[in-house]
Amino acid sequence: MQAHLYTDWRSIPSEARGAAAALGNFDGVHLGHAHLVRTLHLSQPDAPLAVVTFEPHPRELFRPQDPPFRLTLADERFAALAALGVQYVFQIPFDEAFSQMPAERFVDDVLHDAFGLKHIACGHDFAFGHRRGGASSFLAERASELGIGLTLVSALADADGPYSSTRIRRLLQDGYPERAAAELGRPWSIRGQVCHGDKRGRLLGFPTANVRLGRHLEPARGVYTTTVRLPDGRTYDGVANIGRRPTIADGSESRMEVHILDFADDLYGQTISVALHDLLRTEKKFESLDALKQQIASDTVQARQLLRNRRNSL
Incomplete structure (x- = not known):
């Protein structure tokens, strides 16, 4: 109905x-x-x-x-x-x-x-x-x-x-999206329009869809495994960074940058929903872009494995 x-x-x-x-x-x-x-x-x-x-x-x-x-x-x-x-x-x-x-x-x-x-x-x-x-x-x-x-x-x-919204907000801010999901009855998602960023992800070999947090709660800053739902209903695995990107940015604004695995289409201007599953690591400043690139590659491998395990357990 x-x-x-x-x-x-x-x-x-x-x-x-x-x-x-x-x-x-x-x-x-x-x-x-x-x-x-x-x-x-x-x-x-x-x-x-x-x-x-x-x-x-x-x-x-x-x-x-x-x-x-x-x-x-x-x-x-x-x-x-x-x-x-x-x-x-x-x-x-x-x-x-x-x-x-x-x-x-x-x-x-x-x-x-x-x-x-x-x-x-x-x-x-x-x-x-x-x-x-x-x-x-x-x-x-x-x-x-x-x-x-x-x-x-x-x-x-x-x-x-x-159960309360306040309790769930605290879980997300403390870095426990899986516990928040258990109290929500579904993974917590951030929904927003894909906007243009500084294209640093593409230069590092990991293009990202950038979504401003807007009025959404800012969860613990760091890198998450995610599921990304596109406007047409298709879903893809992803790995997202939420925070102020201390290695490459001035730290003035928190945002979400999600690298959608095995996906290469243009999403600018489209509204996507990004569900958070696991916090892989907290936000960190790296000594160089090469060190950041190596860490992103490692994050991606770990995210693929965790998301594969999650699907197999359902």
Whole structure:
């Protein structure tokens, strides 16, 4: 079933009304988010399944000075939600005006009047409205008055505590993409447009597709094994460097440079998705370009073996 995205909460078509919706930011769409969505579906199996979320993430509006922290941008989040069987994604533009909306108006004007929701689900700690003035207790009371059902879902947890976007960000920043993947339910990916670089990779014998991190979280700097998905759906193994390239650059900007194995086509201007699997080594400054070239060759051999082993273990 095809998922539908709506970005204007004031003009929702009649066929999208009457859904059961999970509420939240859903950054990462991790196992905890999947648990919330599936619990809602089990409680309301006959209702269309929806998600109410926000773009940008409220933290990006309120704390613009913070470093980029997003696990998934809007397109990636929509695709991950669709993979969970969500039919309707109501993506509310979160701007200064919307941030001033009181909690009661959010329930009345948005959830009830605009979306016509039949049932909603959220975590016990969900807060909403101006200055996060609405808590789950208020939501339960007001939703009941409006005839909207409510399911409060306890957080999914393991021995380390509840699954959370914050926990996954920490794993990536500490250099554990495989552990982050286990909590996401899939490898973490950076999606972006291939842009022109300084062509140093080509001169070293390892041409790269360069992708700016943009609003994505910057993971631990270093060299990773990757799988690269092209716009036409084809996938290739790859080895990527994420960081400031201390041997050949001025260190002013972190970026991702991915060498796609056994691939030679032009990708400039195209959007690719790069999934991180293993951190081969952390970022290092080499004494010469020859030393860097030798290390890249070694990284590539190691990446091929690790990726081959990964496929064989599936």
